[in-house]
Amino acid sequence: MTSVLRPTLARCLWTTPLFAALAVFVTFVARSIFDMQPVMQENTFLTVAYIFGAIGFIVGIGGMDYWFSWIIGGELDENDHSQHGAHSWRDYFKFNTDHKVIGIQYIVFTFIMYLVGGMFAEVFRAELAKPGMQSISNGQYNELISSHGTIMIFTFMVPIFAGIGNYVIPLMIGADDMAFPRLNAVSFWLLPLAGIILLSAWLYGSYNTGWTAYPTLQDQSPFGQTLFQIGVIIAGSSSIATAVNFLVTIIAMRAPGMTLFRMPLLCWANLATSALVVAATPFVAGAMFMAMFDREMGTHFFTTDGGGTALAYQHIFWFYSHPAVYIMVLPGFGIISEVIATHARKPVFGYRAVAFSSAGIAVLGFSVWAHHMFASGMQSWLRVPIMFATLLIAVPTGIKIFSWVGTLWGGVIRMTTANLFAIGFIVAFVIGGLSGVMLAAVPFDLSITNSYFIVAHFHYVLFGGSVLTVFAGLYHWFPKVTGRMYDEKLGKWHFWLTFIALNGTFFPMHYQGLEGMPRRVADYAPQFAWSNTVITISAFVLGASTLIFVYNMIHSVRHGAKAGANPWGSLTLEWQVSSPPPIFNFPTTPRVVGGPYRYGEEGVKHAVFPDEQPVETETTVGA
Amino acid sequence: MKTLSVLPLVILGTIVGAVIGVALVMLETLPEQASAQAAGIDNLYSAFLFVSGIIFGIVVLVMLVALFRFRARPNDTRDGSNLHGVTWLEVVWTAIPFVLVLAVAFFSWNLLNDNDVSAAAAKDCQSIHITGYQCGGKYTYLNDGIGIKDSPELVVPVNVPIAFDITTMDVMHSFWVPAWRLQMGATPAQTNYTSATPSKIGEFDIVCAFLCGVGHTQMNSAVEGALVSKVRVVSQADFDKWVAETKAAAA
Numbered sequence: 100m101t102s103v104l105r106p107t108l109a110r111c112l113w114t115t116p117l118f119a120a121l122a123v124f125v126t127f128v129a130r131s132i133f134d135m136q137p138v139m140q141e142n143t144f145l146t147v148a149y150i151f152g153a154i155g156f157i158v159g160i161g162g163m164d165y166w167f168s169w170i171i172g173g174e175l176d177e178n179d180h181s182q183h184g185a186h187s188w189r190d191y192f193k194f195n196t197d198h199k200v201i202g203i204q205y206i207v208f209t210f211i212m213y214l215v216g217g218m219f220a221e222v223f224r225a226e227l228a229k230p231g232m233q234s235i236s237n238g239q240y241n242e243l244i245s246s247h248g249t250i251m252i253f254t255f256m257v258p259i260f261a262g263i264g265n266y267v268i269p270l271m272i273g274a275d276d277m278a279f280p281r282l283n284a285v286s287f288w289l290l291p292l293a294g295i296i297l298l299s300a301w302l303y304g305s306y307n308t309g310w311t312a313y314p315t316l317q318d319q320s321p322f323g324q325t326l327f328q329i330g331v332i333i334a335g336s337s338s339i340a341t342a343v344n345f346l347v348t349i350i351a352m353r354a355p356g357m358t359l360f361r362m363p364l365l366c367w368a369n370l371a372t373s374a375l376v377v378a379a380t381p382f383v384a385g386a387m388f389m390a391m392f393d394r395e396m397g398t399h400f401f402t403t404d405g406g407g408t409a410l411a412y413q414h415i416f417w418f419y420s421h422p423a424v425y426i427m428v429l430p431g432f433g434i435i436s437e438v439i440a441t442h443a444r445k446p447v448f449g450y451r452a453v454a455f456s457s458a459g460i461a462v463l464g465f466s467v468w469a470h471h472m473f474a475s476g477m478q479s480w481l482r483v484p485i486m487f488a489t490l491l492i493a494v495p496t497g498i499k500i501f502s503w504v505g506t507l508w509g510g511v512i513r514m515t516t517a518n519l520f521a522i523g524f525i526v527a528f529v530i531g532g533l534s535g536v537m538l539a540a541v542p543f544d545l546s547i548t549n550s551y552f553i554v555a556h557f558h559y560v561l562f563g564g565s566v567l568t569v570f571a572g573l574y575h576w577f578p579k580v581t582g583r584m585y586d587e588k589l590g591k592w593h594f595w596l597t598f599i600a601l602n603g604t605f606f607p608m609h610y611q612g613l614e615g616m617p618r619r620v621a622d623y624a625p626q627f628a629w630s631n632t633v634i635t636i637s638a639f640v641l642g643a644s645t646l647i648f649v650y651n652m653i654h655s656v657r658h659g660a661k662a663g664a665n666p667w668g669s670l671t672l673e674w675q676v677s678s679p680p681p682i683f684n685f686p687t688t689p690r691v692v693g694g695p696y697r698y699g700e701e702g703v704k705h706a707v708f709p710d711e712q713p714v715e716t717e718t719t720v721g722a
Numbered sequence: 723m724k725t726l727s728v729l730p731l732v733i734l735g736t737i738v739g740a741v742i743g744v745a746l747v748m749l750e751t752l753p754e755q756a757s758a759q760a761a762g763i764d765n766l767y768s769a770f771l772f773v774s775g776i777i778f779g780i781v782v783l784v785m786l787v788a789l790f791r792f793r794a795r796p797n798d799t800r801d802g803s804n805l806h807g808v809t810w811l812e813v814v815w816t817a818i819p820f821v822l823v824l825a826v827a828f829f830s831w832n833l834l835n836d837n838d839v840s841a842a843a844a845k846d847c848q849s850i851h852i853t854g855y856q857c858g859g860k861y862t863y864l865n866d867g868i869g870i871k872d873s874p875e876l877v878v879p880v881n882v883p884i885a886f887d888i889t890t891m892d893v894m895h896s897f898w899v900p901a902w903r904l905q906m907g908a909t910p911a912q913t914n915y916t917s918a919t920p921s922k923i924g925e926f927d928i929v930c931a932f933l934c935g936v937g938h939t940q941m942n943s944a945v946e947g948a949l950v951s952k953v954r955v956v957s958q959a960d961f962d963k964w965v966a967e968t969k970a971a972a973a
Binding site for chain 2: 451
């Protein structure tokens, strides 16, 4: 009974409609008073209902409780940890301030969205299996590709790294939790909200303008397009809040002795990523607000018939969405450094260069947005400087690739599933990186842009790159999170099927693009029939391989062999506590005495706990 | 120096990669070259494939050998060497890509300028205005004495530099002729410019490359139910004849 009053999902069941209804009522009154005809404007009411319903949901789940009672001068117990930590599975469906619970909430939710986004892809791949139109119409096709891209980027690729980081980073730096645990929980709960809103667009006629949603096409789109904008704004807010949290946590909450250059490289990667998110994400939120105002309030930011500038949207959108590419891959780079160093039993080759290259990518990442717009008719002088900046990004990226190969060389390499995914990532990412260098060259880009060559390129960097790093990370930390080992045999099946199918799916797309097949089309010239059949079959295998992963994870959580605290013999801090870690992470605060990857040195440690004597004080810097 | 033991592998990787690169170039998967600009772009692409093959060959070969040579045996609890880095090697693998990308950038910059024949086209007054709409294209000939307006068909004379002005009546489109290696968007409320010199007589596909609504798929002369027609490149004499006929039909 009281569960509808306490912060639970049950309370959301009445706060959400209440806030939505109040907003609709106020809008109705305002429209009546100002005599805006027609007063009963359905889309306007739906828009305010969604926005304020979303706020109602956050209030219902308990995101505002502490702050509300602070505002009204209520009694606050700063040592009240009743919302911290999971004692049963029910706690994962509540507002929880424990970074480990939030990490799991993130990972499970975003992975479900990955399966949803993948299903969209399988449906339109089925349509593309042979020439001509079979099962779906052009319009449905456009809706499916738009949902695929949007769901994958905003509710899987960006937030799953926030999830992995949430679980691992506080442990890695020796902190009890993130800097702002309540904000952290709010950040998470914004995400299912964004996911539901983006999917509910299908109820009204979904958005059908791609994940980029350029004006003026998006002005013609049904009401689902407005939900796209609301969903992206909410997912972006979640992203910004998490990034602020990571920045403060990594800068201010490191354990004694954890200097910047003793941090594991995942922390460096997340630091660079968070700086990017904080600086760039407001731009996409701005673009979405302006586009939504154009649609629902009759403003003319981008609608050309009222004097707006359609091209401006592209600039603002890509000013976020290119850095977003690095937001979606830099944390993956960090994961690869952890996985390779641990499983090859060797320090990361050139630690400082790898750390600085993350920072370099983050800085350069802001000067390349317009390479998405070479064919858009932007100022032509802008092309050449953008081309130089884009090509220069290959240098820090190359440093990372070479450093990982250098780390493997001379190690004792254990071919665990986690390591296999890391190695597969390097191969696929080199291909994606090289096609990226090609596309940076303006004359080549202008001969091929918006074709399947682009689709091939960004799937090699986002799937071959980011998704493989996610799998590497999930396998690597699975024993830490669950206390049990996954099944290596199934893991290897998963890897080989995924790796072969990903190349079968995305490699032929290069040739389709070169030969003249544009992207985002539901039908194609007969000459592409054979290659499309191969791609569709590979895409089905790719989908099936994911099910092996899902089964392996679910089965191993209960039936896997006990993992113990440190099955990989890693030196970093998250492995020095029990698996899963205690609710407050560290029984005593660790003291960091050296670099994180000091493999191959007798008897040295990265960190000691106060009841232990330091084995050796460091003479050289961690790198 | 221990690290130098990698050198033979790097050389082998270079050779293997170069072979891969050349093989990919030999595949000749590009459409026919039907403009004066196509060859330069294809050469750039071939050079890319060659260098990419080498980089791919080195990285993957060194990594595969490392995976085999340094694999852990069962129950192997050893650690690897405690090597933290080799500064000169890191400098080398930063410097070489840096020089390479700068070379690519300058080469591409040069090619971009060479491919712009709009100045030559303006001198001969060969310009065509393309209007994109949902879902099709209209072509207006701006030259003095031609005066064809809103033709549904694009016909151009061979070996004459042509400047295109591109606009759209509604949403973003993109004018793409793969055989000319030419693409330029049609952005709402502005005029975009591009140019090309068709060098081959024949019919070539016109493709709308930018998602423009439900008709986007068929805004491609290569697919079934195409809403746009192919571009026809004809001799100057045939072009003059087409102009005369079209004007007669309109009059």
